Amino acid sequence: MAAVPVPPPPLLASHAAVRAAASAVSRSRRARLSGDQPPQVAALRRGDWVKLICGASFEDAADVRNLSLVYTLAGVDCIDCAADASVVGAVNEGIDVAASIIPAAQRPWRLVLMMIAETFISVKLNLILRIAHRIAQSHVRKFVLLMQYLLRASWLENTLNLIPYMGGVLTERCYGCGRCLPVCPYDRIRAVSYVRDPTTTSELLKRNDVDAIEIHTTGKGTDTFNTLWNSLSESINNVKLVAVSMPDVGESTVDFMNALYAIMEPHIQGYNLWQLDGRPMSGDIGRGATRETVSFAVHMASVSERPPGFYQLGGGINSYTIDCLKKAGLFQSTTFPGTATSETIGSHQTLIGGIAYGGYARKVIGRTLRKIPAQFGCVRIEDHPEHLLEALQEALSLVGPVKGYPALSSLS
Numbered sequence: 001m002a003a004v005p006v007p008p009p010p011l012l013a014s015h016a017a018v019r020a021a022a023s024a025v026s027r028s029r030r031a032r033l034s035g036d037q038p039p040q041v042a043a044l045r046r047g048d049w050v051k052l053i054c055g056a057s058f059e060d061a062a063d064v065r066n067l068s069l070v071y072t073l074a075g076v077d078c079i080d081c082a083a084d085a086s087v088v089g090a091v092n093e094g095i096d097v098a099a100s101i102i103p104a105a106q107r108p109w110r111l112v113l114m115m116i117a118e119t120f121i122s123v124k125l126n127l128i129l130r131i132a133h134r135i136a137q138s139h140v141r142k143f144v145l146l147m148q149y150l151l152r153a154s155w156l157e158n159t160l161n162l163i164p165y166m167g168g169v170l171t172e173r174c175y176g177c178g179r180c181l182p183v184c185p186y187d188r189i190r191a192v193s194y195v196r197d198p199t200t201t202s203e204l205l206k207r208n209d210v211d212a213i214e215i216h217t218t219g220k221g222t223d224t225f226n227t228l229w230n231s232l233s234e235s236i237n238n239v240k241l242v243a244v245s246m247p248d249v250g251e252s253t254v255d256f257m258n259a260l261y262a263i264m265e266p267h268i269q270g271y272n273l274w275q276l277d278g279r280p281m282s283g284d285i286g287r288g289a290t291r292e293t294v295s296f297a298v299h300m301a302s303v304s305e306r307p308p309g310f311y312q313l314g315g316g317i318n319s320y321t322i323d324c325l326k327k328a329g330l331f332q333s334t335t336f337p338g339t340a341t342s343e344t345i346g347s348h349q350t351l352i353g354g355i356a357y358g359g360y361a362r363k364v365i366g367r368t369l370r371k372i373p374a375q376f377g378c379v380r381i382e383d384h385p386e387h388l389l390e391a392l393q394e395a396l397s398l399v400g401p402v403k404g405y406p407a408l409s410s411l412s
């Protein structure tokens with residue numbers, strides 16, 4: 001009797017759609033390779049560099065892993081994350097899974113973040129909530145979850161899952177934007193600043209699975225930066241790229257940047273990049289947030305004494321940014337528009353090298369991740385190919401307009 005052909009299982013069929021979309025991205029990227037410079041550097045020169053910001057304080061390893069997987073398939077050039085070994089591990093795992101789906105996918109640079117001072121949010125708890133919160137974060141929780149798994153008592157997990165919320169903030173997911181501070185009517189929320197141990201970061205930079213570092217500055221005073229830089233200088237040559245994130249501090253911005261560059265210059269052997277952080281951690285708010293960042297870019301592009309290096313926009317970046325950059329005449333432009341004698345910085349380097357998506361990139365993927373039914377343990381998005389495809393399409397809607405990919409419909 002002739003064998004009846006067995007149709008492929010639906011999951012594999014869906015993975016095929018993911019492969020088709022990501023392979024088209026990969027082909028589009030390979031077509032742009034030129035010379036022997038790293039593809040990330042070529043992207044910065046062309047002005048189509050895209051970085052995914054996981055964030056300095058965002059340490060939800062499961063989300064970081066899934067975000068890294070999706071945005072690697074979408075073709076980002078760099079993924080930043082907290083300077084923490086387990087978070088770097090989550091980024092690498094996501095990239096490895098993406099490479100197992102599309103072996104030709106370009107591996108993004110992995111960048112660790114250091115802030116002059118990081119912030120997390122703490123909630124003043126009463127005694128009962130403090131005990132509940134401790135349990136939620138302790139080994140007791142793991143034991144109870146194991147019992148729940150063995151006994152299949154879903155009410156137990158549901159109850160336990162509520163406990164962290166009773167504490168008010170999931171610290172590993174808080175990225176310190178501060179928006180909750182003014183809205184708490186009981187004044188129970190406070191911001192706590194801390195400095196990540198530079199020795200730990202220095203050790204991370206010596207590993208071969210970290211490519212870059214970004215230091216976030218406040219735009220005030222160079223002493224703290226100097227101290228931090230000196231504590232990292234021994235390992236700084238191990239990275240390909242040193243980035244500095246700058247807020248707009250008005251008239252003194254360029255002088256401040258030049259002062260920082262003077263501190264860094266003797267030690268930098270790779271590339272350097274300035275992130276213009278127009279309105280930090282606000283990309284998920286809307287169109288208004290992006291205007292401040294683009295104004296910052298317009299100002300910097302018009303200043304001839306700005307320090308050397310690539311320039312990237314961050315803070316307030318969302319689906320409106322590329323249109324806004326185009327209107328300002330700065331999208332992939334090598335000359336500053338609107339001047340009688342247009343400044344040309346070289347026919348092969350754009351004024352603005354690219355953009356960094358943060359809160360908005362996490363938000364659009366988060367919508368898809370939340371549709372995956374709750375399960376025991378971490379959600380691996382590749383186990384849900386239809387959700388992976390949806391997340392990839394969301395990611396492509398952000399990365400595609402910068403990279404100039406063909407229309408989404410022709411990618412799948």
Ligand code: SF4
Pocket residue numbers: 121169173174175176177178179180181
């Ligand atoms: S609103 Fe911002 S600062 Fe407050 S908990 Fe959420 S991420 Fe953290």
